[in-house]
Amino acid sequence: xxxxxxxxxxxxxxxxxxxxxxxxxxxxxxxxxxxxxxxxxxxxxxxxxxxxxxxxxxxxxxxxxxxxxxxxxxxxxxxxxxxxxxxxxxxxxxxxxxxxxxxxxxxxxxxxxxxxxxxxxxxxxxxxxxxxxxxxxxxxxxxxxxxxxxxxxxxxxxxxxxxxxxxxxxxxxxxxxxxxxxxxxxxxxxxxxxxxxxxxxxxxxxxxxxxxxxxxxxxxxxxxxxxxxxxxxxxxxxxxxxxxxxxxxxxxxxxxxxxxxxxxxxxxxxxxxxxxxxxxxxxxxxxxxxxxxxxxxxxxxxxxxxxxxxxxxxxxxxxxxxxxxxxxxxxxxxxxxxxxxxxxxxxxxxxxxxxxxxxxxxxxxxxxxxxxxxxxxxxxxxxxxxxxxxxxxxxxxxxxxxxxxxxxxxxxxxxxxxxxxxxxxxxxxxxxxxxxxxxxxxxxxxxxxxxxxxxxxxxxxxxxxxxxxxxxxxxxxxxxxxxxxxxxxxxxxxxxxxxxxxxxxxxxxxxxxxxxxxxxxxxxxxxxxxxxxxxxxxxxxxxxxxxxxxxxxxxxxxxxxxxxxxxxxxxxxxxxxxxxxxxxxxxxxxxxxxxxxxxxxxxxxxxxxxxxxxxxxxxxxxxxxxxxxxxxxxxxxxxxxxxxxxxx
Numbered sequence: 001x002x003x004x005x006x007x008x009x010x011x012x013x014x015x016x017x018x019x020x021x022x023x024x025x026x027x028x029x030x031x032x033x034x035x036x037x038x039x040x041x042x043x044x045x046x047x048x049x050x051x052x053x054x055x056x057x058x059x060x061x062x063x064x065x066x067x068x069x070x071x072x073x074x075x076x077x078x079x080x081x082x083x084x085x086x087x088x089x090x091x092x093x094x095x096x097x098x099x100x101x102x103x104x105x106x107x108x109x110x111x112x113x114x115x116x117x118x119x120x121x122x123x124x125x126x127x128x129x130x131x132x133x134x135x136x137x138x139x140x141x142x143x144x145x146x147x148x149x150x151x152x153x154x155x156x157x158x159x160x161x162x163x164x165x166x167x168x169x170x171x172x173x174x175x176x177x178x179x180x181x182x183x184x185x186x187x188x189x190x191x192x193x194x195x196x197x198x199x200x201x202x203x204x205x206x207x208x209x210x211x212x213x214x215x216x217x218x219x220x221x222x223x224x225x226x227x228x229x230x231x232x233x234x235x236x237x238x239x240x241x242x243x244x245x246x247x248x249x250x251x252x253x254x255x256x257x258x259x260x261x262x263x264x265x266x267x268x269x270x271x272x273x274x275x276x277x278x279x280x281x282x283x284x285x286x287x288x289x290x291x292x293x294x295x296x297x298x299x300x301x302x303x304x305x306x307x308x309x310x311x312x313x314x315x316x317x318x319x320x321x322x323x324x325x326x327x328x329x330x331x332x333x334x335x336x337x338x339x340x341x342x343x344x345x346x347x348x349x350x351x352x353x354x355x356x357x358x359x360x361x362x363x364x365x366x367x368x369x370x371x372x373x374x375x376x377x378x379x380x381x382x383x384x385x386x387x388x389x390x391x392x393x394x395x396x397x398x399x400x401x402x403x404x405x406x407x408x409x410x411x412x413x414x415x416x417x418x419x420x421x422x423x424x425x426x427x428x429x430x431x432x433x434x435x436x437x438x439x440x441x442x443x444x445x446x447x448x449x450x451x452x453x454x455x456x457x458x459x460x461x462x463x464x465x466x467x468x469x470x471x472x473x474x475x476x477x478x479x480x481x482x483x484x485x486x487x488x489x490x491x492x493x494x495x496x497x498x499x500x501x502x503x504x505x506x507x508x509x510x511x512x513x514x515x516x517x518x519x520x521x522x523x524x525x526x527x528x529x530x531x532x533x534x535x536x537x538x539x540x541x542x543x544x545x546x547x548x549x550x551x552x553x554x555x556x557x558x559x560x561x562x563x564x565x566x567x568x569x570x571x572x573x574x575x576x577x578x579x580x581x582x583x584x585x586x587x588x589x590x591x592x593x594x595x596x597x598x599x600x601x602x603x604x605x606x607x608x609x610x611x612x613x614x615x616x617x618x619x620x621x622x623x624x625x626x627x628x629x630x631x632x633x634x635x636x637x638x639x640x641x642x643x644x645x646x647x648x
Contacts (some may be wrong), residue, residue, distance in 0.1 A: 002083055002094055010083055011546045013090045016067040017051045023074055023253065038074055039063055039256060048561060055545055055553075057561035064557030066545045074256065076299035079548055081210065113184060113238045116176050117205075117213040120186050123167055124158025124203040124216075134159040138202045141221055145268060146348050151275040154250065156205045160198040160218065168194045185215075185233040198231060204267040206233070206285070207249035209296075215239040217246070217267055217285060232285065243292035245282040246270055254279030255300040262359070263289070263297075263306045269343035277352035281307075281343075289321035294328050305333045305363050309342035315373055319395075322366050327398040333363040367392055367411060389416055393423055397430035468596040469522045470555075475589055476506055476529055477559035481538050484586045502589060507533045509593045515600055521551050598638055605631035 017026065017033055026033040026049060033049040036042055039061040046059040057064040063073050071082035087094050127134035128142075138159030142152050160167060168187045172178055178194050181187035187194045201218035208214050215233030233239055247270035248255075255261045262281040264270060273281045284293060297304060304325055308315055315336070325332040335358070337346050347355060364372075370392050378384035389412070396408045409427060413420040480503040488498045500508075507530055510516070517523040525544070532539045544556035608628050615621050 002080060006087070006092065006094055007083060007548075008546075010086050010090070010092055011054075011066070011068075011542070013092060014054075014067045014086045015051070016054045016056060016070070017049055019067050019086070019089070020049055020056060020070055037061060038253070040259070041257065050561070053541070053545070053560055055557040055560060057557050063554065064561060065550060065554040066557070068546075069550050069553050069557075072550055074253070076209065076252065079550070085210065110237050112177070112180055113236060114212050114214075116171065116180050116184060116186070117215070117238070119171055119174060119176065120167060120184075120216070121156055121158065121205050121213050123170060124160055124205075125156060126158075127161055128152075128157065128159040128202075131159075131161065133161055137200075137221060141202055145272075145344075146275075147271060148275060151271060154274070155247075155271055156213075157271075158203040158205070160196055160201050160203055162200040163196075164199065165193070165195045166199075167196045183236055184239075185236075201231065204246070206239070206244060206246055208238075208244065209249060209252070211249050212238075214244060215241075219267075240292070241285075241287060242290035243296065244285075245293050245296055246285045247274070247282045248296060250274065251280055251282055252300055254281075255297070259301050260303040260305055261297045261301050263304055264343045265309070266342075266344070269307075269347075272344040272347040273355070276347045276350070276355060278347070278355055289324060291324055291328070294325055294330065298328060298330060302329070303331045303333075305335060305359060307343050307359070308334065308336050319370070319391075322370075323395050323398055326366065326395055327400070329400045332366055334366065334369040335359050335363040366395060367408060367415065370395065371415065389418070389423075390426060393426045394430050397427050397434065468592070468599050469517050469519050471592045472506060472517070472596055473522045473525050473555065474559040475592055476503060476525070477541070477544060477556050479585060479589075480529070480541075482585060484589075486586065501538060502585065503529055503538045504533060505586075505589060506593065510596075513597065515597060518600075521555065524549075525552060525555065594638060594641070598635065601631055601635050601638070605635065 020026065024035040024038050024047060026035040027045075028034075029048070031050070031052060033051065034045045035047045035049075036045050037047045037058050037060040039058055042060050047056070048059070049056045055064065055066055056070055063069075065073070067086065068079065068082045071077050071085060072079065075082075075085075077085060084094065086092075128138045129135065139152075142157060147157075165187075168178060168181060171181055171186075172194075178187060178189075181194070182189055185197055188197050189195075198216065198218035200222070201220050204217040204219070205213045206215040206217060215236075215238075217233075218231045220227050220229060220231075232241070235241060246267055251261075251270070251274070258280040260280060262273070262278065264273070264281055264283050266283055267285065270281050270283045273279075282297070284290075294304075306318065306322070308318065318334075322332055322334070337343065341349075346358075350358070371388070374388035374391065375385075378388050392412060393409075396405055396412065399405045399408070405427065409423050410420060412418070413423055480501065482502050483499045484502065484505065485497050486500050486505060487495045489495055510526075511530075517526045528539055528543075541556070541560070545553050545560075547553045547556070605628060608624055608631065612621065612624055615624065
């Protein structure tokens with residue numbers, strides 16, 4: 001856990017314009033900075049950064065917040081990961097707090113493994129560029145594959161010398177524990193001592209999301225078929241194969257920008273595509289796709305395009321991976337390269353535009369892909385064809401979204417000229433089977449149905465009023481400590497002018513009528529103001545901008561951001577004066593409060609009217625009608641005060 005004072009130090013020291021500037025090209029626009037959205041494609045810049053307020057707002061995607069929020073959104077980091085990234089950037093030491101001796105030992109163990117992998121990475125790179133054998137064998141191999149020096153350095157490619165224990169000896173000399181090298185698979189031990197495991201191989205470092213090396217892949221350059229072409233690091237405390245994707249560290253920005261992840265099989269496929277300008281590609285490193293790897297991709301996009309080289313056995317084996325992607329609610333397409341080509345060789349022979357065009361024109365949805373593959377096997381056999389259709393319907397049943405399932409069932413019906421009802425019947429069999437195999441809590445159907453009915457009713461009524469709640473929160477966040485003159489009554493009922501902060505004015509106005517905000521996020525923010533008010537304090541704007549809950553600092557950014565800024569020359573050029581919000585602040589606040597009160601009164605009235613259905617007791621019916629008429633009267637009076645026409 002990071003101590004509170006260190007978190008404050010991180011926020012105080014960090015400069016949002018410096019951090020975002022590492023990922024987005026920013027240009028000065030008045031007091032703010034502007035650039036193209038890093039989250040969606042756009043031609044006109046709508047991404048704003050305010051150095052003064054230390055917030056960002058992307059008007060294309062709607063994302064906004066502080067420097068930590070940006071790292072969480074753009075780099076898919078957790079809150080602690082983002083804080084540690086900033087601490088590392090600004091050389092802020094994070095002391096470990098309240099850790100047990102066991103926890104400290106475990107952290108030290110993990111950190112030792114990371115440091116050894118870093119040492120090995122630098123050692124392999126040195127061999128490749130500086131050692132005669134490395135240049136003659138390793139570097140020559142990479143260049144023969146068509147890789148440039150820039151791309152070799154980008155992926156930190158290296159070489160392990162043929163000498164028996166060169167890495168192990170260097171690591172021991174540097175003070176590293178040789179047993180740790182064995183744990184990481186860098187060294188092996190026999191009767192004669194320790195020796196290098198990857199000797200004579202070119203090295204492909206595997207990075208985690210933050211860029212630290214967790215493992216290696218090593219390719220032999222010998223032609224002996226008895227020797228495995230690739231060796232990979234074993235699993236360890238820092239390397240879980242099922243939760244790592246090769247190239248994700250280098251590709252995550254491209255995946256976010258393209259809103260699509262290309263999935264290939266090997267290391268060189270990723271590198272070759274990157275060299276050709278296709279930077280949204282990752283590899284499962286020759287292993288079967290796992291749920292953990294799919295979840296990693298899902299942090300950046302909902303769309304996966306799998307690129308295959310046309311190998312029949314590999315294609316059939318891919319079906320399980322496709323089903324897993326569908327089960328996670330993601331969209332999957334598949335593109336097959338021409339015979340004799342894989343992503344690496346295809347990239348070597350084509351331009352970036354040709355690669356992108358090929359993928360766009362040849363990527364098929366999973367139904368088309370499975371149909372083509374399975375039809376070849378069916379060979380017009382009706383029994384096999386029926387089995388094929390069942391297999392496709394089973395894949396559709398895994399999709400969690402009902403509307404998406406319906407669309408695919410309709411497409412399946414059209415493609416195979418089958419009755420849609422029959423396919424739906426088969427679909428529901430699979431869904432029931434899957435549902436029965438999953439453990440579930442007995443929460444009481446009647447209770448759930450009642451809750452759903454009430455929730456849907458309230459949601460339908462409240463959905464139109466969200467903007468009223470946002471306006472109240474916006475005014476609180478933006479003008480909380482602004483003072484206004486208001487008329488108040490003393491104990492004798494006499495009026496006098498008093499200075500109120502906007503925060504105090506809004507809180508007292510809502511509390512005196514016992515009105516609460518309904519939407520959870522806005523209610524949380526209001527509760528913070530209420531607690532501070534009860535202690536005669538006002539939360540600062542930085543309190544919300546640096547709040548650990550990303551949704552709260554995002555709302556804070558929304559409240560304090562404006563897409564458009566008037567030039568100081570506007571009045572001079574047009575002789576038109578535009579008033580700022582704070583010039584009629586009390587009027588805007590009153591309007592926001594009354595709008596929200598009106599919305600809440602109408603909501604309650606509607607719910608009471610709905611409750612009349614099924615009421616047969618005359619006294620109960622009369623009592624509810626009295627309530628409804630009182631609400632109608634109050635609504636009418638408030639509307640009249642606001643200058644509105646009321647429809648009863």
